[in-house]
Amino acid sequence: MSPAHPARDRLVAAAADLFYRQGIHATGIDEVIARAGVAKASLYNNFASKDELVAAYLRDALERSRRLFAECLSEPDPPSRLRSFFDRLAAGATRDDFAGCPFANAAAELDPRDPASSVLAEFDRALADFFARAIDDAPDSPAVRRLVVCYVGALHGAKVRHDPRVVADAADLALATWSRA
Amino acid sequence: MSPAHPARDRLVAAAADLFYRQGIHATGIDEVIARAGVAKASLYNNFASKDELVAAYLRDALERSRRLFAECLSEPDPPSRLRSFFDRLAAGATRDDFAGCPFANAAAELDPRDPASSVLAEFDRALADFFARAIDDAPDSPAVRRLVVCYVGALHGAKVRHDPRVVADAADLALATWSRA
DNA sequence: GTCTATAGAACGATAGAC
DNA sequence: GTCTATCGTTCTATAGAC
Numbered sequence: 466m467s468p469a470h471p472a473r474d475r476l477v478a479a480a481a482d483l484f485y486r487q488g489i490h491a492t493g494i495d496e497v498i499a500r501a502g503v504a505k506a507s508l509y510n511n512f513a514s515k516d517e518l519v520a521a522y523l524r525d526a527l528e529r530s531r532r533l534f535a536e537c538l539s540e541p542d543p544p545s546r547l548r549s550f551f552d553r554l555a556a557g558a559t560r561d562d563f564a565g566c567p568f569a570n571a572a573a574e575l576d577p578r579d580p581a582s583s584v585l586a587e588f589d590r591a592l593a594d595f596f597a598r599a600i601d602d603a604p605d606s607p608a609v610r611r612l613v614v615c616y617v618g619a620l621h622g623a624k625v626r627h628d629p630r631v632v633a634d635a636a637d638l639a640l641a642t643w644s645r646a
Numbered sequence: 647m648s649p650a651h652p653a654r655d656r657l658v659a660a661a662a663d664l665f666y667r668q669g670i671h672a673t674g675i676d677e678v679i680a681r682a683g684v685a686k687a688s689l690y691n692n693f694a695s696k697d698e699l700v701a702a703y704l705r706d707a708l709e710r711s712r713r714l715f716a717e718c719l720s721e722p723d724p725p726s727r728l729r730s731f732f733d734r735l736a737a738g739a740t741r742d743d744f745a746g747c748p749f750a751n752a753a754a755e756l757d758p759r760d761p762a763s764s765v766l767a768e769f770d771r772a773l774a775d776f777f778a779r780a781i782d783d784a785p786d787s788p789a790v791r792r793l794v795v796c797y798v799g800a801l802h803g804a805k806v807r808h809d810p811r812v813v814a815d816a817a818d819l820a821l822a823t824w825s826r827a
Numbered sequence: 828g829t830c831t832a833t834a835g836a837a838c839g840a841t842a843g844a845c
Numbered sequence: 846g847t848c849t850a851t852c853g854t855t856c857t858a859t860a861g862a863c
Contacts, residue, residue, distance in 0.1 A: 515844090573754030614803055642822070653831080674853085
């Protein structure tokens with residue numbers, strides 16, 4: 466992305482892959498720098514601590530999510546926006562490196578008082594905001610909250626059951642709850 | 647439970663509290679034995695390793711879940727069984743030590759190849775089996791899979807948003823998806 | 828006596844930090 | 846690449862219950 470910081474970008478990319486697939490606590494610093502192909506000093510030149518690398522990883526994932534939301538919102542009407550969103554989730558769930566929602570995983574691992582946890586709350590707001598725009602409703606409306614339930618259930622279910630069909634089930638629920646509202 | 651092993655029971659109880667609230671990796675052995683009020687040797691007399699204590703904690707949680715399922719299944723008809731279940735979830739979500747689903751949290755932390763992870767799969771089967779019995783359907787039916795989505799979304803949403811209303815939203819979804827099926 | 832408990836020191840490995 | 850802290854684990858020593 467920014468050629469001015471190749472080491473930093475390589476570190477975030479390596480961290481994103483490893484933290485997401487293996488978990489944050491289960492991934493050591495050495496493994497990250499080995500995959501990034503940078504020296505250990507480069508890590509501490511760009512980040513004050515592992516926690517800040519974790520935060521950078523989550524902010525990067527948040528940015529990807531925001532782009533995904535924007536693409537789905539370009540669809541013309543609520544049902545096609547929701548379908549577009551859950552179709553993309555389903556496609557992601559079929560990948561062999563799929564490991565659920567990175568924010569849900571991080572939430573289970575991180576101390577809520579950890580500064581990186583604030584990114585999780587940001588994602589939560591961004592997700593509710595996306596659903597609200599998608600169905601033209603308020604971010605705190607029951608319909609939006611039900612859609613959030615569908616999203617969470619879809620990704621976690623697909624993860625623990627290794628079954629992408631769960632995403633389709635959740636999409637059915639989401640479409641039904643919208644048309645019902 | 648068995649008075650012949652007071653130290654073991656105290657260890658599991660302490661581990662259940664700490665592992666659930668703080669996470670497994672974030673909780674050290676010393677903290678567990680301090681809360682249990684037992685010596686370190688008692689831990690390794692009853693468990694071969696920390697991993698086995700983790701497995702015991704998860705099996706204990708699974709037993710509690712099975713009892714909860716059985717109580718809900720004593721209700722006379724599907725809607726009241728589902729209501730009973732989600733009402734109990736909602737009550738749990740209002741507790742100040744609520745931290746979501748212990749199995750979902752453990753799934754995010756543990757290596758899938760960890761022997762303790764088999765308990766997570768057991769819970770998954772037990773949950774699907776409960777919903778199947780609750781609505782008189784097959785454990786792998788779409789309706790049951792949608793109910794699992796509701797359960798997962800309910801607990802995770804209530805956790806990250808600190809908002810027990812999410813459980814009520816999920817209960818609405820669950821009742822609706824059943825009556826629709 | 829044997830089993831299980833407690834208290835604490837000490838070891839080896841790992842992981843984060845500089 | 847080195848330093849240091851921490852964590853899981855093991856060992857020594859001792860006391861109480863059946």
